[in-house]
Amino acid sequence: MTAPPAPDDDDRAPATGLLDEGALAQVLGYQLAQASVHAGRAYARSIGTPLELRPVEFSLLMLLQANDGSAPKHLAGALALSAPHLTVLLDRMEERGLLARSDSAQDRRTREVRLTPQGQALAEQAAEAARTMEQALLQRLTPGEGALLFELLRKLCGRPRC
Numbered sequence: 001m002t003a004p005p006a007p008d009d010d011d012r013a014p015a016t017g018l019l020d021e022g023a024l025a026q027v028l029g030y031q032l033a034q035a036s037v038h039a040g041r042a043y044a045r046s047i048g049t050p051l052e053l054r055p056v057e058f059s060l061l062m063l064l065q066a067n068d069g070s071a072p073k074h075l076a077g078a079l080a081l082s083a084p085h086l087t088v089l090l091d092r093m094e095e096r097g098l099l100a101r102s103d104s105a106q107d108r109r110t111r112e113v114r115l116t117p118q119g120q121a122l123a124e125q126a127a128e129a130a131r132t133m134e135q136a137l138l139q140r141l142t143p144g145e146g147a148l149l150f151e152l153l154r155k156l157c158g159r160p161r162c
Contacts, residue, residue, distance in 0.1 A: 039137060046133035051126055056081070056089060058130070061115070061123040064099060069112040071104070098122060 024030045040055075047053055053061070056079060063078055064070060076086040090113060093099045098119035104110040115123060138146045 042133050042137055047126055047129045051122065051129065053122075053126060057093060058126055060089060060093065061098070061119065061126055062130075064113060064115045065120070065123040065127070069104075069114055071110050072101075072113060073110075075113060093119070 021030075043055060043058075047058055048055070051058075059079055060075065063075060067074075072083070072086055072090065075081075075090075076083055079086065079089075081089065090099065090101065094101065097116055099113055099115055101111050101113050104112050138149075141149065
């Protein structure tokens with residue numbers, strides 16, 4: 001009896017023991033999901049667990065840090081949240097002493113959301129943790145590749161360059 005023929009290089013699993021992705025290697029959604037898992041774990045280690053911030057809470061802090069006195073309507077749009085969901089988020093963050101809502105000085109019909117001193121301090125701490133986390137996430141890319149990645153993701157989402 002003869003031994004079966006040796007498999008071609010294409011028939012073998014990669015040397016690392018991982019499965020061949022097959023068609024998934026060219027499926028954008030799959031690749032984005034894989035990157036999201038990796039980034040999510042890094043976020044939990046760097047920001048989520050130590051600072052007790054969910055990703056949407058972190059995003060809200062960063063938006064308010066850059067846009068003090070924003071209207072809830074604009075925040076909801078930036079975070080892709082419905083008005084009721086944003087209200088729940090703002091209530092939770094206000095209860096933690098991180099933000100305050102008040103009537104707008106220009107238009108009393110609208111509200112403004114501002115960081116409290118405690119919220120500003122947490123935003124600064126979170127921003128520093130994010131910088132360190134981002135450096136680790138992007139370490140496999142050249143600076144040009146990192147910039148291109150951000151540009152392409154914005155383009156994919158239909159957002160202009162900031």
